[in-house]
Amino acid sequence: MLSLRGIVKRYGKVTAVDGLSLELRRGEVFGLLGPNGAGKTTTLSIAVGLIGPDAGEAVLIAADGSEIGRATEAKVRARIGVCPQGDALYENLTARENLVFFATVHGMPKAERRARADELLEMVGLHERADHKVGGYSGGMRRRLNLAASLVHRPELVLLDEPTAGVDPHSRSAIYQIVDELRVGGTTVVYTTHSMDEAQRLCDRVAIIDHGRVLAVDTVDGLIDRHGGHAVVTVTRSDGDVRTETEQPLAVLAGVDLQSPDVLGVRIDRPDLESVFLSLTGRSLRD
Amino acid sequence: MRVVWAIAVKDLRLLMRDRVAAFFTLVFPLLFGVVFGLIFQQAFGGGGGGTPEIRVAIVDLDDSELSREYAEALVEMGGLTVVGVEGPSEVEEQVRRGRLAAGIIIPPGFGAGMQGALFGEAPGIEVVMDPSRAAEAGVLRGLMTGAGFRVMAGVFQRPDMVGDQIGRVREAVRQDASMRAMDRMLMGTLLDSADRLFGRGAAENGPAFGAGDRGGDGAGMDGFTPVRVSMRMPERGGGGMGGLNSAFELTYPQAAAWALVGCVTGFGLSLVGERTSGTLKRLAVAPVRRDVVVYGKALACFIAAVVVLAVLRGLFALPVFGVRGGAPWLEVVSIGMIAFAFVGVMMALSTVATSAGGAEGGVRAVLLILALLGGAGVPLMFFTGWLRWVTMGSPFRWAIVALEGSTWRGWTPGELLGPWMVLGGIGALGMVFGLWRFRRWPVQG
Ligand SMILES: Nc1ncnc2c1ncn2[C@@H]1O[C@H](COP(=O)(O)OP(=O)(O)OP(=O)(O)O)[C@@H](O)[C@H]1O
Ligand SMILES: [Mg+2]
Numbered sequence: 001m002l003s004l005r006g007i008v009k010r011y012g013k014v015t016a017v018d019g020l021s022l023e024l025r026r027g028e029v030f031g032l033l034g035p036n037g038a039g040k041t042t043t044l045s046i047a048v049g050l051i052g053p054d055a056g057e058a059v060l061i062a063a064d065g066s067e068i069g070r071a072t073e074a075k076v077r078a079r080i081g082v083c084p085q086g087d088a089l090y091e092n093l094t095a096r097e098n099l100v101f102f103a104t105v106h107g108m109p110k111a112e113r114r115a116r117a118d119e120l121l122e123m124v125g126l127h128e129r130a131d132h133k134v135g136g137y138s139g140g141m142r143r144r145l146n147l148a149a150s151l152v153h154r155p156e157l158v159l160l161d162e163p164t165a166g167v168d169p170h171s172r173s174a175i176y177q178i179v180d181e182l183r184v185g186g187t188t189v190v191y192t193t194h195s196m197d198e199a200q201r202l203c204d205r206v207a208i209i210d211h212g213r214v215l216a217v218d219t220v221d222g223l224i225d226r227h228g229g230h231a232v233v234t235v236t237r238s239d240g241d242v243r244t245e246t247e248q249p250l251a252v253l254a255g256v257d258l259q260s261p262d263v264l265g266v267r268i269d270r271p272d273l274e275s276v277f278l279s280l281t282g283r284s285l286r287d
Numbered sequence: 288m289r290v291v292w293a294i295a296v297k298d299l300r301l302l303m304r305d306r307v308a309a310f311f312t313l314v315f316p317l318l319f320g321v322v323f324g325l326i327f328q329q330a331f332g333g334g335g336g337g338t339p340e341i342r343v344a345i346v347d348l349d350d351s352e353l354s355r356e357y358a359e360a361l362v363e364m365g366g367l368t369v370v371g372v373e374g375p376s377e378v379e380e381q382v383r384r385g386r387l388a389a390g391i392i393i394p395p396g397f398g399a400g401m402q403g404a405l406f407g408e409a410p411g412i413e414v415v416m417d418p419s420r421a422a423e424a425g426v427l428r429g430l431m432t433g434a435g436f437r438v439m440a441g442v443f444q445r446p447d448m449v450g451d452q453i454g455r456v457r458e459a460v461r462q463d464a465s466m467r468a469m470d471r472m473l474m475g476t477l478l479d480s481a482d483r484l485f486g487r488g489a490a491e492n493g494p495a496f497g498a499g500d501r502g503g504d505g506a507g508m509d510g511f512t513p514v515r516v517s518m519r520m521p522e523r524g525g526g527g528m529g530g531l532n533s534a535f536e537l538t539y540p541q542a543a544a545w546a547l548v549g550c551v552t553g554f555g556l557s558l559v560g561e562r563t564s565g566t567l568k569r570l571a572v573a574p575v576r577r578d579v580v581v582y583g584k585a586l587a588c589f590i591a592a593v594v595v596l597a598v599l600r601g602l603f604a605l606p607v608f609g610v611r612g613g614a615p616w617l618e619v620v621s622i623g624m625i626a627f628a629f630v631g632v633m634m635a636l637s638t639v640a641t642s643a644g645g646a647e648g649g650v651r652a653v654l655l656i657l658a659l660l661g662g663a664g665v666p667l668m669f670f671t672g673w674l675r676w677v678t679m680g681s682p683f684r685w686a687i688v689a690l691e692g693s694t695w696r697g698w699t700p701g702e703l704l705g706p707w708m709v710l711g712g713i714g715a716l717g718m719v720f721g722l723w724r725f726r727r728w729p730v731q732g
Contacts, residue, residue, distance in 0.1 A: 049572070050568060050572060071572075088564060088566045089566065102569060102573070
């Protein structure tokens with residue numbers, strides 16, 4: 001679907017993207033997981049032609065494997081939708097006016113624009129506030145409308161840059177639901193986040209990015225299997241905790257005398273993306 | 288307190304780092320104060336010896352000794368910048384176009400009339416006055432009367448001239464058969480004493496008028512005046528008589544200028560806003576050329592400017608305001624050219640700054656200064672001397688000139704061509720520059 005090949009982008013001394021290559025498959029929800037400053041936004045911007053790379057290229061691939069072209073070409077951009085990290089909306093227009101305007105910019109026939117706007121407003125749960133100015137919207141409502149605005153032209157590929165940053169739980173689950181609907185509809189989604197939970201919950205495959213480089217790409221389970229290490233069994237005794245890393249946590253558990261008054265508690269920690277990131281970078285993602 | 292200080296230091300540092308913001312915080316107010324200080328100093332003659340110079344032309348159709356003396360005396364009075372012209376028709380033309388505040392036409396027979404001024408009717412001088420320069424008309428009238436007194440004082444110093452006059456009056460009295468004997472005798476006594484008076488020379492008790500004193504209202508002592516100044520407006524290009532119908536003929540183009548300020552600010556800031564709000568990103572990823580954003584703004588700005596100018600025109604044409612019109616097509620072209628010019632101004636101003644904050648401050652501040660320099664605040668007539676040249680750098684000046692020319696000044700298409708071409712040039716340059724800058728705008732951040 002989208003092929004990123006050896007992309008490099010430098011800002012002065014900072015190398016924002018450092019030889020990044022990725023192959024996106026048609027119809028998958030692909031996560032770009034990395035801490036602040038990892039180069040996620042820069043990668044997306046290059047993928048859609050907003051900024052030019054210093055090296056490498058981003059090419060859109062058709063279903064039959066042939067190259068459609070680069071995002072600098074209008075015909076390629078017509079197939080891509082982008083939801084920028086910051087809200088990109090007109091404050092003084094209503095939600096519906098915003099959507100109709102962007103539909104117009106995308107060359108949608110007049111007759112379809114309103115219907116498409118209504119459809120999207122329904123989808124993101126803003127139909128009741130459709131005719132209110134965006135200026136009066138809450139952060140979560142803006143994020144939802146921002147997402148809707150990137151979908152007006154029914155793109156085959158949607159790039160979402162931290163769509164849930166700074167939103168309340170209600171808006172967040174609404175956004176998750178939209179991503180699920182997109183997956184069901186066969187849209188390819190690139191989902192940028194620094195939240196492991198989100199990546200784990202939404203993404204078919206995840207690329208872990210740090211300092212502009214891809215450290216690992218796989219399904220969430222694949223990543224955990226390969227880089228997550230072993231499960232940890234923690235037995236809390238009156239004289240302290242005993243941690244055991246093991247491939248067979250249940251076997252370890254079986255060896256613990258659970259009847260003993262000495263044993264106060266037992267916990268099994270399965271490895272997650274956090275452990276993957278820790279083992280790949282030696283740092284924790286949550287900081 | 289430490290926190291307050293830390294915040295203050297941070298903000299100062301930020302300000303210094305943003306050169307555009309620093310400019311508008313420091314240099315701009317300074318410029319503002321200096322430039323307008325100069326304007327007002329020139330306009331109201333306050334301090335520094337600066338006095339308003341009234342641009343006039345003097346056409347001497349008499350070309351006698353006294354008429355030449357009068358012209359010289361008028362120049363020596365000070366306060367006038369005298370411009371050379373070909374003849375009365377050119378005076379008419381230059382005043383109508385606003386290049387001269389007034390044209391002074393000394394008619395044939397002026398010298399002879401001056402010689403007899405004390406005893407007969409004072410000689411007349413015609414002044415073609417720009418109706419928008421009402422403030423200067425009074426000053427000019429005073430100067431002209433003063434110069435008349437000077438020339439007259441000179442006449443009194445030459446007994447031959449006075450004696451000749453007295454002799455002529457004596458002769459006239461003798462020949463007037465209808466005069467009563469009593470009157471005849473009184474006149475004789477009067478003329479005798481006049482002879483004695485002027486025989487010694489009257490300059491020592493000369494008129495109290497001098498350079499710098501221009502409080503005259505046209506009449507000297509007790510209604511006596513050495514010259515009769517008659518002021519009129521220039522002929523209109525279209526045929527009818529020109530002249531300011533009401534003060535609104537002056538303020539209508541100024542109102543239009545402020546409307547343009549609003550228009551350009553609105554669209555300029557909305558173009559800047561596309562960047563700050565991130566919507567430019569969206570448009571940049573849409574399958575359209577990025578330039579369409581600018582084209583769209585330009586079109587909207589043009590339409591808004593035309594509508595707003597047309598509405599103002601319509602309002603000021605109402606009888607209450609009484610702003611007279613010119614040929615409709617001239618007005619239409621003027622409005623079109625002005626709107627075009629200000630689309631260019633909008634595009635150039637809103638794209639020149641790289642930082643969004645700088646762009647916002649810049650659009651507002653530069654527009655304000657251009658508007659004031661272009662005569663949107665203090666009317667153009669107060670800009671004299673080198674300041675007149677400064678006004679030419681402001682697009683607002685050309686807008687005002689085009690509006691006045693195509694309405695009450697009644698300019699011909701040929702006369703309007705100049706301002707139209709300047710406006711067209713401003714528009715084209717601004718658009719090219721704006722587009723060039725816009726293409727270099729960073730879409731990110
Ligand atoms: N316009 C720019 N000028 C200079 N440096 C930049 C610019 N854009 C990005 N960078 C730098 O490039 C690096 C990657 O930035 P990027 O925005 O791609 O990170 P990110 O992964 O999206 O981070 P975040 O999670 O905070 O959004 C950072 O070090 C950033 O400082
Ligand atoms: Mg980012």
